[in-house]
Amino acid sequence: MRPTGPVELVLIEFPRSDFKGEIVAELGRLVDAGTIDVLDALLIRKADDGSVEWLEATEGGDAELARIVGEPAGLLATEDVDDISAELAPGAAVGMIVFEHVWARGLTGAVRGAGGQVLDWTQVPPAALEALAAEIEEEN
Template sequence: MPLAQIEILTLAFPGNRFNGQILPELAKLVEDGTITIIDGLFVGVDPNGDIGYTEFDELGVGEEAAALSELVDRFDELISAEDVLEIAAGLEPNSSAAVLVFEHTWQLPLRDAIVGSGGVLLDSVRIPGRVVDDVLAAVAELDN
């Protein structure tokens, strides 16, 4: 069966301050069947500007690493070396990013119903909340 829509989130942590606080929320989404994490990695830029990365399935020991690895359903290796370089280019020295690739599994029943009724997905657009907030603020400013 084909996958539902896939999304890639890149979460930056200036100063390498990843502390695992996002893990309980990710766990809820996975346990509820809202998403299935299918790939992920950490990208880091050290103080000298050198780039390194670690796939989630290659994380070392530790409570946070183990908790994150347990959330990943499979590793499809969807993130390329070019992707890592592009992500790292957006990071300041001494910072890191977590890249999460997940399937919107909540969409599967809807997708099946659409296909079953002879429909096809014509388009799908996701707009980051920050962009929506900026646009609404600009519209409000024009109205004043």
């Protein structure tokens, strides 16, 4: 199925390559609730010696992550790994997740049905939201 809702790429850095099950559990909850559809996922690790290892979700041995992603869409490629790993500190890891906002399918369909089109769907960076919240708090 071709995505009809907005699609996002999320990068999650783990400075010490420490992974816990909470992230996969939450992704599973969001997928099962019909909120998102995970289209692709990769894990990139840079060893202390600078060597890079990367795995697709279905290769990591995590059955729940493999279930959530299913057959990877092929949206993430070797050049993505190269770009991310070049900036990654030794001993760190990055999880790359591409997902569709399933909840927005109805909204985007309604926009198209009304003769419109979504021109852009931009995520506001968390740092910008935190700065705005701090500014508002200072004013009050």
